[in-house]
Amino acid sequence: MPEGKNCAVDVTVGVIGGRWKVLILQALFKEGTLRNSELKRELGRVTPKVLSQQLRELERDRIITRVVHPEVPPRVEYSLTELGRSLWPVLQAMHAWGSKHPHAPVR
Numbered sequence: 001m002p003e004g005k006n007c008a009v010d011v012t013v014g015v016i017g018g019r020w021k022v023l024i025l026q027a028l029f030k031e032g033t034l035r036n037s038e039l040k041r042e043l044g045r046v047t048p049k050v051l052s053q054q055l056r057e058l059e060r061d062r063i064i065t066r067v068v069h070p071e072v073p074p075r076v077e078y079s080l081t082e083l084g085r086s087l088w089p090v091l092q093a094m095h096a097w098g099s100k101h102p103h104a105p106v107r
Contacts, residue, residue: 015061016087020046020054022094025080025087028064033079063087 016022020043027042028034034042040051055078058064063084069075098104 012090015058015063016090018054018057020050021058022091024051024054024058025063025084025091028078028080028084029088029091033077035075035077039078058084 016025023043023046024039027039031038031042036051036055039055040046040048043051046054055064055066059066059078062081064078065081067077067079069077
């Protein structure tokens, strides 16, 4: 497998790496479009600051879209982009591996 700055695995980990990004993606695959509070409920222990940071990074990388509805208070919804939906096989492979190795160390 090639190593270095442009390694394909590095690119993938750069986009979905982080404790919460895969879980955010999983929730969006499961539910479709979610509001910030709904994502918080789905994820449980994530802090608001970390959730906002992870969502901004996923948006920056064009994995999710953020739509602000002009209401009072503003309603913000997140959903997967086409690029984000293309990560489905990656998440399925991660799920399959985790199912086969349930006793692997978890940090």
